[in-house]
Amino acid sequence: MDIAGKSVVVTGGASGIGAALARHAAQAGAKVCIADLNMDLAKSVADEIGGIATACDVTQESQIIAAIAAAEAAHGPVDVFVSNAGLGRGDPSHAASASDADWMLNWNVHVMAHVWAARALLPAMIARGSGHFVNVASAAGLLNQIGDAAYSATKHAAVSFAESLLITHGDDGIGVSVVCPQYVATPLLGLGDADAQGNLLxxxxxxxxxxxxxxxxxxxxxxxxxxxxxxxLRGADPARWIKGMQMLRAKALSEHGSISVESFYKLV
Incomplete structure (x- = not known):
C-alpha cells in the first residue's frame, strides 16, 4: 500500500517507535492521528508533523473506538491502523511470578488492543475492499524475551492474531503486517538515537x-x-534452541547479575 494521502492512526505514537512511524508516515504524505496516553507528548509530535493527537488508553475498547472516530472526523475513513502501544515489566522472580494484573495488562495492550481496533474497523474496510493493519509485535513474538514471560506470551499471541486477520480477510482486500523488531534504542530501554550501534537500531x-x-x-x-x-533455527531444532537460550540466560546472570531488558540487548 502507498500511504500517501491515506488516513493513518498510530497508537503509542508520542515517543519511540510510534513517534518515528508517525513522522515517516507524514513525510510520505499520510494524514496522521497520534493516539497516546501522554497527550502533551502526542500533541507535540502531532504539531510537528501536521497531524492530530487524541488521548487513548488502549486497554479500553471505548477509547480505541473514540480515537478512530477522532481520526475519521479529521481525515476521513481510517486506511491504516498501527497498533504500536506496548510495555514490558519483566518477571519479578520465576516465570510465573508476575501478578495477574500485570499479565492482564500485557494481554490487553499487546493483544486485545489489536482485536478491538480490528473489530471497529473491519466492517467498513471490508465494504470498501481496502485497509491495512500494522500490528507491532516483537522478535519475542517469534522467539522469546528471556525474563519476561507475560511479554513473550502476549507477543506470540499478537503474531498469531495478525496471521488470523490475513488468512481470513486477505481476500477481502485487507492487508496485514506484523512487525517483529529485536532491540531498539528507545525510552523503553532508557536509550536514544545516540546509543544505537551494531544490532541496536x-x-x-x-x-x-x-x-x-x-x-x-x-x-x-x-x-x-x-x-x-x-x-x-528454532523451528528446525527446538531442543537445541532451548539449550542455547538457557545458555544466554546464564550468561546474562553471570555478566549483569540479573535479567533485565535494559542490559540484555548488550548480549545479542
Missing amino acids: TASDVAQAVWRGVADGAFVILPHPDVGKYNA
Whole structure:
C-alpha cells in the first residue's frame, strides 16, 4: 500500500517507535492521528508533523473506538491502523511470578488492543475492499524475551492474531503486517538515537523498515534480519534452541547479575 494521502492512526505514537512511524508516515504524505496516553507528548509530535493527537488508553475498547472516530472526523475513513502501544515489566522472580494484573495488562495492550481496533474497523474496510493493519509485535513474538514471560506470551499471541486477520480477510482486500523488531534504542530501554550501534537500531530505522514492508505488502516485517535466521533455527531444532537460550540466560546472570531488558540487548 502507498500511504500517501491515506488516513493513518498510530497508537503509542508520542515517543519511540510510534513517534518515528508517525513522522515517516507524514513525510510520505499520510494524514496522521497520534493516539497516546501522554497527550502533551502526542500533541507535540502531532504539531510537528501536521497531524492530530487524541488521548487513548488502549486497554479500553471505548477509547480505541473514540480515537478512530477522532481520526475519521479529521481525515476521513481510517486506511491504516498501527497498533504500536506496548510495555514490558519483566518477571519479578520465576516465570510465573508476575501478578495477574500485570499479565492482564500485557494481554490487553499487546493483544486485545489489536482485536478491538480490528473489530471497529473491519466492517467498513471490508465494504470498501481496502485497509491495512500494522500490528507491532516483537522478535519475542517469534522467539522469546528471556525474563519476561507475560511479554513473550502476549507477543506470540499478537503474531498469531495478525496471521488470523490475513488468512481470513486477505481476500477481502485487507492487508496485514506484523512487525517483529529485536532491540531498539528507545525510552523503553532508557536509550536514544545516540546509543544505537551494531544490532541496536534507532526508532527511525525501524519505521523505515515498516513503511517499506507495508508498501511491498509484506506480512512479517523484520527490521533485524537475523531474527528470521533465529526463527528458522528454532523451528528446525527446538531442543537445541532451548539449550542455547538457557545458555544466554546464564550468561546474562553471570555478566549483569540479573535479567533485565535494559542490559540484555548488550548480549545479542
